Amino acid sequence: MNPIQQHYLSLTRRRFFGTAAAGLGAGLGALALGDVLGARAYAQGGGAPLGPHFPPKAKRVIYLHMEGGPSHLDLFDYKPELRRRFNQDLPDSIRQGQRLTTMTSGQTRFPIAPSVFKFSRYANQQDGVWLSELIPHTASVANELCFVHSMRTDAINHEPGITFFQTGNQQPGRPSFGSWLSYGLGSANANLPTFVVMITQGQGNMQALAARFWGSGFLPSEHQGCKLRSGSEPVLYLKDPTGIARTDRRKMLDLIGALNEKEARESLDPEIDARIAQAEMAYRMQMSVPELTDFSDEDDETLALYGPDVRQPGSFAANCLLARRLAERGVRFIQLYMRGWDQHNGLPNEIKLQTQAVDRGQAALIKDLRRRGLLDETLVLWAGEFGRTVYSQGTLTESNYGRDHHPRCFSVWCAGGGMARGVSYGKTDDYGYNIVENPVDVHDLHATLLRVLGFDHERLTYAHQGRDYRLTDVAGRVIPELIA
Amino acid sequence: MRSFHGLAGALAVVAALIQCQVATPAPRRDGPSTYFSVIQPILEQRCLGCHGAEKGKGGLRMHTPLALLAGGESGAAFVAGDAAASEIVRRMRLGLDDPDHMPPDDKPQPSAAEVAAIEAWIAAGASFEARLEGLESQASASPAATIPLASEAQLAALRNELVHVQPVARGEAGLWIDFAAVAARTDDALALRLLEPLREQTVELSLARSRIGRATLELLATMPNLRRLDLRNTQLDDSALAALGRPRALEELIVVRTRVGDASLAQLEALPALRRLYAWNAGLSAQGLARLRARANLWVDAGDVPDAAVTEVEAPPKFSSDAAVPDAPPASPTSAAVNTLCPVSGKPVQALCTLVHDGRVIAFCCEVCLAEFKRDPSRFVVKTP
Numbered sequence: 041m042n043p044i045q046q047h048y049l050s051l052t053r054r055r056f057f058g059t060a061a062a063g064l065g066a067g068l069g070a071l072a073l074g075d076v077l078g079a080r081a082y083a084q085g086g087g088a089p090l091g092p093h094f095p096p097k098a099k100r101v102i103y104l105h106m107e108g109g110p111s112h113l114d115l116f117d118y119k120p121e122l123r124r125r126f127n128q129d130l131p132d133s134i135r136q137g138q139r140l141t142t143m144t145s146g147q148t149r150f151p152i153a154p155s156v157f158k159f160s161r162y163a164n165q166q167d168g169v170w171l172s173e174l175i176p177h178t179a180s181v182a183n184e185l186c187f188v189h190s191m192r193t194d195a196i197n198h199e200p201g202i203t204f205f206q207t208g209n210q211q212p213g214r215p216s217f218g219s220w221l222s223y224g225l226g227s228a229n230a231n232l233p234t235f236v237v238m239i240t241q242g243q244g245n246m247q248a249l250a251a252r253f254w255g256s257g258f259l260p261s262e263h264q265g266c267k268l269r270s271g272s273e274p275v276l277y278l279k280d281p282t283g284i285a286r287t288d289r290r291k292m293l294d295l296i297g298a299l300n301e302k303e304a305r306e307s308l309d310p311e312i313d314a315r316i317a318q319a320e321m322a323y324r325m326q327m328s329v330p331e332l333t334d335f336s337d338e339d340d341e342t343l344a345l346y347g348p349d350v351r352q353p354g355s356f357a358a359n360c361l362l363a364r365r366l367a368e369r370g371v372r373f374i375q376l377y378m379r380g381w382d383q384h385n386g387l388p389n390e391i392k393l394q395t396q397a398v399d400r401g402q403a404a405l406i407k408d409l410r411r412r413g414l415l416d417e418t419l420v421l422w423a424g425e426f427g428r429t430v431y432s433q434g435t436l437t438e439s440n441y442g443r444d445h446h447p448r449c450f451s452v453w454c455a456g457g458g459m460a461r462g463v464s465y466g467k468t469d470d471y472g473y474n475i476v477e478n479p480v481d482v483h484d485l486h487a488t489l490l491r492v493l494g495f496d497h498e499r500l501t502y503a504h505q506g507r508d509y510r511l512t513d514v515a516g517r518v519i520p521e522l523i524a
Numbered sequence: 525m526r527s528f529h530g531l532a533g534a535l536a537v538v539a540a541l542i543q544c545q546v547a548t549p550a551p552r553r554d555g556p557s558t559y560f561s562v563i564q565p566i567l568e569q570r571c572l573g574c575h576g577a578e579k580g581k582g583g584l585r586m587h588t589p590l591a592l593l594a595g596g597e598s599g600a601a602f603v604a605g606d607a608a609a610s611e612i613v614r615r616m617r618l619g620l621d622d623p624d625h626m627p628p629d630d631k632p633q634p635s636a637a638e639v640a641a642i643e644a645w646i647a648a649g650a651s652f653e654a655r656l657e658g659l660e661s662q663a664s665a666s667p668a669a670t671i672p673l674a675s676e677a678q679l680a681a682l683r684n685e686l687v688h689v690q691p692v693a694r695g696e697a698g699l700w701i702d703f704a705a706v707a708a709r710t711d712d713a714l715a716l717r718l719l720e721p722l723r724e725q726t727v728e729l730s731l732a733r734s735r736i737g738r739a740t741l742e743l744l745a746t747m748p749n750l751r752r753l754d755l756r757n758t759q760l761d762d763s764a765l766a767a768l769g770r771p772r773a774l775e776e777l778i779v780v781r782t783r784v785g786d787a788s789l790a791q792l793e794a795l796p797a798l799r800r801l802y803a804w805n806a807g808l809s810a811q812g813l814a815r816l817r818a819r820a821n822l823w824v825d826a827g828d829v830p831d832a833a834v835t836e837v838e839a840p841p842k843f844s845s846d847a848a849v850p851d852a853p854p855a856s857p858t859s860a861a862v863n864t865l866c867p868v869s870g871k872p873v874q875a876l877c878t879l880v881h882d883g884r885v886i887a888f889c890c891e892v893c894l895a896e897f898k899r900d901p902s903r904f905v906v907k908t909p
Binding site for chain 2: 082089090091092093094095096099120121123124125126127128131133134154155156157158159160161162163164165168170179180181182183226227228229230231232328331339368369370407410411412413416438460461462463470476477478491494498514515517518520521523524
């Protein structure tokens with residue numbers, strides 16, 4: 041749409057929302073144009089989202105990001121043969137000149153550290169999947185999970201690794217996955233942000249999380265993720281100060297809005313529209329957020345499913361329950377960050393604490409979504425930014441070891457939302473070091489997820505600085521085997 | 525550009541006709557693969573009730589590309605490139621009175637256009653990735669194609685109340701309507717006012733957590749295209765649900781945490797298109813649920829899906845270092861194509877026109893060559909630079 045036309049349309053729309061009766065005539069005058077012309081499809085543009093290219097299987101995403109790089113070897117990628125290679129040196133034929141981080145590149149030996157954890161095989165829709173004793177609750181929904189054991193990434197450090205997973209590019213500056221979906225799908229609940237982020241503090245070594253991981257890059261800034269704080273006040277300054285009535289707040293926003301509109305008319309700066317939209321969103325969130333975060337309407341059966349941690353605000357279990365509440369309220373992209381998977385030393389102890397913090401909550405989330413009829417249309421993704429090395433960082437003993445970053449292969453899983461149920465895809469070698477079958481790049485994963493959300497990843501684009509950008513940059517291949 | 529592609533497409537069709545005497549539809553460069561946009565929706569509607577994730581009659585499941593490729597007790601489900609030799613086509617083409625005819629004669633039958641679409645897709649190589657022109661229009665002879673567009677004013681009325689409304693896909697008239705943002709203040713009056721003008725367009729509707737009652741369900745009863753209805757967390761009971769009647773397109777119904785009980789069993793059983801029912805924490809008894817589960821083509825989730833069974837437990841890990849060190853380095857495949865020239869035509873390849881063969885990603889110059897390669901990979905040599 042012509043930007044000037046869009047500009048005036050957005051003004052009429054705003055009046056339309058603000059004072060429904062008075063604005064009715066003007067709003068409809070512009071909107072009804074499509075009828076006069078005998079349109080064959082609904083109008084696009086003018087602030088309306090693009091909408092999916094074809095019928096979506098998933099309407100929303102819950103992305104559980106495991107910051108730090110969980111060890112695929114101790115959780116999902118079963119390598120019993122390694123038990124007979126304890127303390128052997130990693131063969132050059134396996135390492136193949138792989139670059140290492142400076143944290144282990146100075147080591148004189150790279151001794152193989154088999155996992156100390158026991159694995160069991162759980163029935164799924166194929167011939168079962170071997171999972172570690174660390175995640176019994178998650179294993180109980182194995183028949184829902186779609187495992188990718190052959191994930192790979194280009195980045196070997198956290199910052200570029202997370203940026204790559206979130207934005208499709210290692211360098212900062214591109215819009216994050218959630219922003220792309222916000223831009224493509226739009227909001228399904230005008231009272232809440234389209235893209236919500238929540239963070240849980242982990243048990244071990246934690247890396248910084250920058251707000252740009254959920255930034256909107258060059259997309260209009262109303263598409264950026266809105267972070268809910270853990271604790272009693274999820275959004276700061278949401279309550280009106282003592283003595284300020286809600287009607288006073290309304291009057292104040294109207295006045296500021298009028299000034300902003302005047303400026304927007306003169307400067308045609310789209311960021312002013314975003315500013316107006318955000319002020320209105322905050323006003324509506326004053327009502328919607330307290331209701332959202334109040335668990336008092338949850339029954340005991342549900343709270344018990346998530347476990348005792350659910351009563352502690354900010355815990356992973358509490359954030360999982362909050363994610364379900366956001367999903368049923370129509371929020372499109374809900375991202376939970378779990379910090380603390382960066383287990384360079386003392387991995388066996390640290391990963392126990394870490395999995396205790398996530399296992400029950402994430403399994404409960406899947407069961408709870410499923411029995412409410414929401415799992416079919418909600419895509420759950422569990423992924424870190426990379427895996428961990430098969431060789432020990434630091435001293436290896438029979439009961440203790442550490443693992444360095446490993447980008448060449450690792451495991452992620454999805455559930456629901458039209459992804460294949462109860463399957464495993466891809467294989468790694470006997471060392472869990474290289475992929476031997478069906479490699480999946482980060483762009484491939486993004487392309488496949490966009491596909492179940494109804495988008496052709498090559499056509500979800502945004503023009504910026506002279507070219508069309510996409511989440512998958514110039515790569516990405518949809519992997520049909522991952523789709524139900 | 526567009527007309528150039530059209531011309532190239534037409535030439536490709538001619539070339540393919542000469543090569544293999546099969547009406548290969550022309551490849552397209554944009555849009556979803558034909559399998560996902562056309563073929564899978566037909567399978568979902570006509571086949572998956574018995575050959576899907578839940579049931580696999582005759583050993584055949586068709587819900588994923590892998591399952592479809594695996595075939596069933598009668599062997600391969602299809603022969604890529606040869607529709608006539610494909611079991612699923614043979615079965616669909618048999619007379620209705622033939623016991624081998626599929627779908628069974630008491631089940632809804634695919635339209636002629638749908639059968640033709642499946643045949644054309646198989647004939648063109650049965651690719652899960654390729655995009656074939658001409659098939660979209662054939663298969664979209666579904667009821668949804670006949671829904672008239674709602675006016676922008678009607679949509680604006682919903683948005684004005686902060687009710688979410690969006691086409692189910694770009695270019696479609698059917699709508700997904702969700703009252704989530706205003707559930708707490710959604711009563712019969714609001715629902716009726718907003719939904720009455722959109723009777724035909726409403727395809728997916730969520731009234732979860734709302735305060736609607738019988739009057740709204742009476743309106744929903746008259747919606748010919750309503751496919752998914754979410755009534756979760758409402759006060760609705762059997763007498764209210766009775767007002768819903770039997771909407772003919774309703775495939776998915778959610779009555780989680782409602783008071784819908786055994787008195788609704790007969791009605792639920794009689795919903796003609798119902799495939800999925802979610803009834804956790806509703807009033808349905810164990811016997812009632814068992815009765816519903818006995819109905820063909822109906823999946824009932826009452827929050828009682830069993831946990832995944834443990835089928836094998838490892839002995840506590842013991843460590844040694846007696847395994848021999850391997851000397852041959854394993855191949856390390858990447859997801860990038862291994863070739864730069866098309867193995868069929870010798871022309872430069874398209875980065876996005878690829879398939880996986882023998883664990884390697886192989887690129888082609890066009891979808892026609894891709895289909896050609898797939899028919900018999902042994903005829904071609906992939907040169908790696």
